[in-house]
Amino acid sequence: MKKGIHPKYYPNAKVICSCGNTWTTGSTKPEIHTDLCNVCHPFFTGEQRIVDTAGQVDRFVKRLEAKEEFEAAARQRAEAAIREKEERKRRRRMIFAETESQEPGAESGEAPADEA
Incomplete structure (x- = not known):
């Protein structure tokens, strides 16, 4: 890899959902906030609600x-x-x-x- 052109990689980046669910993944940001995840998405929960x-x-x-x-x-x-x-x-x-x-x-x- 060429030095100085790539962003810093965080192998244990924390992902936080608006429902409170958290998990870790690799990312160029140390912390990621999301609105939906597999715990609260209507497709996975079977609920009919407006997201x-x-x-x-x-x-x-x-x-x-x-x-x-x-x-x-x-x-x-x-x-x-x-x-x-x-x-x-x-x-x-x-x-x-x-x-x-x-x-x-x-x-x-x-x-x-x-x-x-």
Whole structure:
């Protein structure tokens, strides 16, 4: 082996599982932490359970909640825009109705053609 390019090898490296199980093996790290082993893995235990590796389930739930909040906010913005548009239409109709109800020429001071 060439000197200086290889990592240090630990023949008695300790592996520690999140369930508390430990064993020794050879590795380039003196201590290794793992989430699953043959003692706690659902395949070996026969249990049906969710294995939350590094918080993946929590991250998924957070993403799902954020999506629902975003969609609710977008829905509220869309409803507000629709209400505002309806209000503008209502105001335009009122203005148009007011201008139609005024007699032609009443603003200029002329008498209506019927009365002359």
